[in-house]
Amino acid sequence: MSEFTVYSVPGSPFGRAVLATLEEKAASYRLLPVVPGTFRSPASSSPSSLSARPFAVASRCNFNCG
16 A cells, blocks of 8 residues: 555644544555645635635624624
């Protein structure tokens, strides 16, 4: 079996779960730490891109509960 490559933000509970599973299975792996925001492209935050995905940005709502 080939070596697994794990891309994870240091301290991520999801990354730790993957690493724990690989350790338990005695699988070979290498960890490549990722800085948050490094995989975001400029096109993903453009207004035209956001208009195509209306739920990508949460709008602020005020609810009157009184």
